[in-house]
Amino acid sequence: MLGEFKAFIARGNVLDLAVAVIIGAAFGRIVTSLTDDIIMPVIGKITGGLDFSNYFVRMGDVPAGYVGSINNYADLKKAGVPLLGYGQFITIAVNFLIVAFIIFLLVRAVNRLTERDRAKVETAPAPDAADVVLLREIRDELRARRP
Template identity: 80%
Template sequence: MLNEFKAFIARGNVLDLAVAVIIGAAFGRIVTSLTDDIIMPVIGKITGGLDFSNYFLRLGEIPAGYAGSPTSYADLKKAGVPLLGYGEFVTVAVNFLIVAFIIFLIVRTVNRIALRDRAEEAAKPTPPEAADLVLLREIRDELRLRR
């Protein structure tokens, strides 16, 4: 079983997958920063200074010893107050749309390159056949006609 595991790990697909997961995690952090630090503030500015991260509904009572802001989603969440954070959901949905669009662009580009490569391969002239191969085909065709 150990040898099978070693063979499985040593295959290229597993290593490719590991690299893809690491790059994907880093890419996810980049997209999160893009959304949180650039896109959502611009949307907030356009909509009159709205901060989507603080859009929430409080579903429970604030604890008696709570010293933070009653309008801060992060502070209330840290204090254990049950919240429905629809502003955070909007931010995560925008993150998803950005990632999905970028993946779409990557797949589209790869498909176009593959299609172009196939077209180039099909357009290449076929090498001339050897004379003996042509002769053998002619003999085969003659024998078929005699039957």
């Protein structure tokens, strides 16, 4: 069983998938930072200071000992208040759209490179068949024998 497991892990597909998952996780953190730290503040500035993270609907009562702001999503969530955080959903949806668009651009670029390589291969002249080469040699030999 250990031998089968080693063979399974040593396959190229499994290793490629593992690398893809690790890179994808790191890429996800980069895009999350891009969304949270750059794009959403710009959108907030354009829309007059909107902060999507604080858009929520309170679904339950605030605990009696709560001392934070009643309009702060993070503080209320930390206090255990049930919240419907649709602003956070908007942020995550924008994050997803950015990731999807970047992946689209990457796939598009790879497809274009592949098409260029394929076009180069298709435009390269095919080597002559052996019988054509032989006939040319015979022709050249006959021409060389003429006086």
